[in-house]
Amino acid sequence: MSKKKSAKKAKTRSLPLMITILSALVIAFFLCGFIGGRIYYDRRCPNFSDKAEIYVYPNMNISDVMEEIVSKNIVKKRGSLKRALRQEGLLSGEDKPGENALKPGHYTITADNSSMYVARMLRNGWQTPVKMVLSGSMRHKSVIARKISRQMMMDSLTVMNALRDSALLSKYGFTSENVFALFMPDTYQVYWTDSINVILDKQKAAYDSFWTEDNVKKAKAQGLTKMEVSTLASIVRCESNHIPEYPLIAGVYLNRLHQGMKLQADPTIAYCYEFTLNRILRKHLKYDSPYNTYMYAGLPPAPICVPGKDAMEAVLNPQGGKHLFFCASPDFNGTHLFAATYSDHLKNARAFQKALTAKLKAQQQQQKQ
Numbered sequence: 001m002s003k004k005k006s007a008k009k010a011k012t013r014s015l016p017l018m019i020t021i022l023s024a025l026v027i028a029f030f031l032c033g034f035i036g037g038r039i040y041y042d043r044r045c046p047n048f049s050d051k052a053e054i055y056v057y058p059n060m061n062i063s064d065v066m067e068e069i070v071s072k073n074i075v076k077k078r079g080s081l082k083r084a085l086r087q088e089g090l091l092s093g094e095d096k097p098g099e100n101a102l103k104p105g106h107y108t109i110t111a112d113n114s115s116m117y118v119a120r121m122l123r124n125g126w127q128t129p130v131k132m133v134l135s136g137s138m139r140h141k142s143v144i145a146r147k148i149s150r151q152m153m154m155d156s157l158t159v160m161n162a163l164r165d166s167a168l169l170s171k172y173g174f175t176s177e178n179v180f181a182l183f184m185p186d187t188y189q190v191y192w193t194d195s196i197n198v199i200l201d202k203q204k205a206a207y208d209s210f211w212t213e214d215n216v217k218k219a220k221a222q223g224l225t226k227m228e229v230s231t232l233a234s235i236v237r238c239e240s241n242h243i244p245e246y247p248l249i250a251g252v253y254l255n256r257l258h259q260g261m262k263l264q265a266d267p268t269i270a271y272c273y274e275f276t277l278n279r280i281l282r283k284h285l286k287y288d289s290p291y292n293t294y295m296y297a298g299l300p301p302a303p304i305c306v307p308g309k310d311a312m313e314a315v316l317n318p319q320g321g322k323h324l325f326f327c328a329s330p331d332f333n334g335t336h337l338f339a340a341t342y343s344d345h346l347k348n349a350r351a352f353q354k355a356l357t358a359k360l361k362a363q364q365q366q367q368k369q
Contacts, residue, residue: 041077042084047115048074051108055192056122057153058104062090065102065122074109084115088123104153106130106192130192132199134185138306139238139275144183153193162196172204178302181230182207185308210309218316222254231299232257233307233315238267242334243310250311251320252338261324263293271304330355 041047052072056065062085075081085091090102103125109118120126132151138144145159162168164176174182184206190198211226219229236249253263269280272287285292291300323338325345330337330352337348 042080042087042114043116044114046112047076047080048109048111048113048118049076050074051110053128054107054109056102056104056107060102060104062102062122066091069109069118072109074111077115080115081118084119085122087116088119090119090123103127104193127191127193129189132188132190134183134188134306136185137237138180138183138185139271139304141179144306148196148199152190152199154196158196159199162200168197168200172200175302178227178230180234180303180306181227183306184210185306210312215316222315222318223258224315227302228299229312229315230307231301231303233311234303234305235263235265235267235293235300236314237307237311238270238305239265240334240336245335246311246314247317247319248323248338249326249336250314251318252323252326254315254318255320255322255324257298259324260297262297263299265293267304268293268300271300328352332359 050072052069052074054065054068054072060068066082066085069075069081070078082091102122105125105127106129107121107126108128113121130151132148134144134147136147138147141160141163142156144163145156148154148159149156163179166176169175169179169182172182182200182203184203186206188199188202188206190202216226219226222229224232232250232253235253236246239249240246253265256263266280268291269284269287270277271291272289273284277284285294288295290296291304293300320338322340324340325342325348326336326338327345327349328337329335332355337352339345339348
């Protein structure tokens with residue numbers, strides 16, 4: 001009887017232990033499942049509901065970036081993203097920057113991205129390219145600097161300094177005075193954090209691409225160097241916003257050059273006054289500058305603005321026959337009237353002046369009413 005009682009007591013004592021062990025196993029099982037599930041979700045499951053673009057600036061920490069991502073209203077589980085950032089060393093338990101540097105850049109988050117992918121994207125700098133567009137009128141270096149800096153991480157001062165840096169520009173075969181010729185308006189794929197050197201590299205590549213063997217032959221046929229083509233094209237670009245007219249305007253100036261006539265191009269006077277004149281008067285024609293084509297024969301020393309491909313093509317493929325003159329159209333539609341003789345030019349000029357006088361009178365009458 002004593003042996004049976006001892007066995008019974010032993011079983012009674014071991015039961016709580018077994019329950020404890022079993023409970024621990026069950027808890028461990030569910031805990032492992034919970035942790036494993038979170039790890040799987042963080043690494044494999046899409047945690048974003050839509051596509052969003054973010055910009056990470058050099059002065060931002062990961063908490064700033066986390067806030068920026070959350071503000072897009074695309075995060076399904078914030079905790080998952082925070083865990084992934086922490087695991088990649090970008091976020092400590094106190095929500096402070098980790099040891100690994102956060103890479104500035106332009107990033108795209110898509111709906112199929114996991115939290116871990118986004119964390120690694122930010123840590124490794126897996127940027128999405130941006131499209132840098134250079135277009136429109138560029139008559140000042142400051143305009144070029146502003147256009148670039150508004151689309152890139154660099155500021156306008158960085159661009160301006162580069163455009164004034166003769167040593168830097170000489171590597172591309174240009175100077176601070178003729179740097180307008182280097183820029184080729186177009187759309188370029190770049191990274192938001194690219195340096196000004198990368199931008200200049202792309203401009204030089206586009207410039208070289210334009211100068212095919214055929215275009216070089218066309219320039220020589222006109223008696224022009226590459227830089228002279230850009231210089232004349234810059235005048236054409238400033239004369240009109242109507243691209244179909246470019247070959248006609250180029251034809252006029254080429255005819256004048258070949259006949260030894262002064263160009264007498266109003267845009268060169270405007271350039272002398274940094275394009276601040278609302279109207280060019282006779283007194284302005286006396287401004288002594290090598291860029292004043294009313295005073296000096298031939299082309300100016302360098303382009304007066306960024307010419308662009310359309311104007312350069314026009315110089316290489318001029319039209320208009322024997323035209324030597326042109327003036328604004330009396331239709332006020334931005335086009336011009338062309339003439340081969342001075343007498344015909346005067347007729348066109350008088351027609352424009354008559355239309356302008358009538359227009360001004362009509363405006364004055366409307367103001368009185």
